[in-house]
Amino acid sequence: MRKIIWLLLVILLVASCSKDDDYEPFLYDNPELIFNTPAGFPEMNSSFYTNRPTKYGVILGEKLFSDKRLSADNTISCASCHNQASAFADNNIQAVGIEGRIGLRNTPPIQNLAFMRFYNWDGSKLNLESQPLVPIITHEEMASSILEVMGKISGDNDYVNLFKKTFGDETITPERIYRSIAQYEYTLVSANSKYDRVKRNEATFTENEMQGYHVFQQKCIACHSTELFTDQTFRNIGFPVNTNSNEAGRARVTGDMNDYMSFRVPSLRNVEYTAPYGSFGQFATIKDVLDYFDNGVLDADNLDPVFKNNGNRIPLTEQEKEDIISFLKTLSDKQFTGR
Numbered sequence: 001m002r003k004i005i006w007l008l009l010v011i012l013l014v015a016s017c018s019k020d021d022d023y024e025p026f027l028y029d030n031p032e033l034i035f036n037t038p039a040g041f042p043e044m045n046s047s048f049y050t051n052r053p054t055k056y057g058v059i060l061g062e063k064l065f066s067d068k069r070l071s072a073d074n075t076i077s078c079a080s081c082h083n084q085a086s087a088f089a090d091n092n093i094q095a096v097g098i099e100g101r102i103g104l105r106n107t108p109p110i111q112n113l114a115f116m117r118f119y120n121w122d123g124s125k126l127n128l129e130s131q132p133l134v135p136i137i138t139h140e141e142m143a144s145s146i147l148e149v150m151g152k153i154s155g156d157n158d159y160v161n162l163f164k165k166t167f168g169d170e171t172i173t174p175e176r177i178y179r180s181i182a183q184y185e186y187t188l189v190s191a192n193s194k195y196d197r198v199k200r201n202e203a204t205f206t207e208n209e210m211q212g213y214h215v216f217q218q219k220c221i222a223c224h225s226t227e228l229f230t231d232q233t234f235r236n237i238g239f240p241v242n243t244n245s246n247e248a249g250r251a252r253v254t255g256d257m258n259d260y261m262s263f264r265v266p267s268l269r270n271v272e273y274t275a276p277y278g279s280f281g282q283f284a285t286i287k288d289v290l291d292y293f294d295n296g297v298l299d300a301d302n303l304d305p306v307f308k309n310n311g312n313r314i315p316l317t318e319q320e321k322e323d324i325i326s327f328l329k330t331l332s333d334k335q336f337t338g339r
Contacts, residue, residue, distance in 0.1 A: 030054045030166055038191035039199070040227040044114045047127035053183040056165040061184025063162065064177060069152040071142035073098050078135065078181070081107045084338050087270035088188060093281030097141040104140065104244055106281040108266065109274045111190040111336065117232050121263050121279050124253050128182035146174045190269050190336040198330070205330065212327030215320045222306050229268035229331065235304040236262040238297025238312060242280045258302050272332045286328060290321045
């Protein structure tokens with residue numbers, strides 16, 4: 001009889017342990033999302049590997065990205081300036097923050113960020129996890145603080161539940177906020193344009209698109225290389241200069257005047273949707289940019305050799321401009337932008 005009782009106790013103990021073992025993962029079941037790198041894309045930013053997108057991390061990040069409470073007066077969210085239909089840009093000449101405050105620069109699109117080595121026009125950030133604080137505290141953008149943001153969302157049950165599902169407990173910290181937003185942004189991958197379908201032998205270029213592709217290879221590829229259509233370098237290409245005394249381009253980061261008014265080469269993916277163009281929206285259309293290159297850019301001691309060695313211009317015929325524009329429109333990803 002004793003043996004039977006002891007056997008029952010052992011069975012109950014094992015069953016209890018098995019139940020607990022199954023229960024804990026259920027409380028913190030936050031699997032990593034499958035992330036497939038598009039063919040030909042460069043290596044991902046190293047920070048991606050220490051902050052891989054997860055099921056609930058992305059949901060939490062998107063919620064934070066769209067929450068206007070991140071701004072001082074609850075009127076501006078990240079999504080206010082980064083609209084999906086515009087490849088997560090905003091089509092304003094310069095960014096517009098709370099109370100209509102005008103920012104220093106044009107809002108850049110945010111796409112394929114997992115594959116970028118630098119962030120912001122001047123490359124001031126090397127990983128996405130350190131970037132969200134910039135708009136939160138900048139006077140011309142959200143003019144808030146991370147402590148104020150935490151105070152606003154700490155009593156929100158939806159956030160409490162999401163932080164628990166994402167990180168295993170309800171604690172809201174600045175790092176967790178930044179990591180979640182970054183996880184969401186890592187998922188914003190654009191790689192299904194007509195160009196991509198042509199590369200996959202699922203579509204063909206028109207004659208004008210093909211001609212534009214050839215001209216692009218001859219006259220644009222020096223800066224807009226790789227499948228990201230940017231070589232991620234910083235260059236002064238002689239665009240009209242922002243007269244704001246706070247502007248110095250990459251030199252704001254490095255302190256080196258050789259970097260004065262040099263900016264990160266932008267990706268041309270979805271360029272059809274991201275007008276105006278330039279670090280502070282100097283050009284309304286792609287045609288305006290090409291005309292400017294053709295007519296001659298501003299000279300500078302550190303003008304990029306692409307221009308410096310060619311009479312400060314990239315000569316283009318009117319037909320070449322039309323063809324380039326036709327090709328650039330093949331980089332438009334309607335699935336990504338929801339158009």
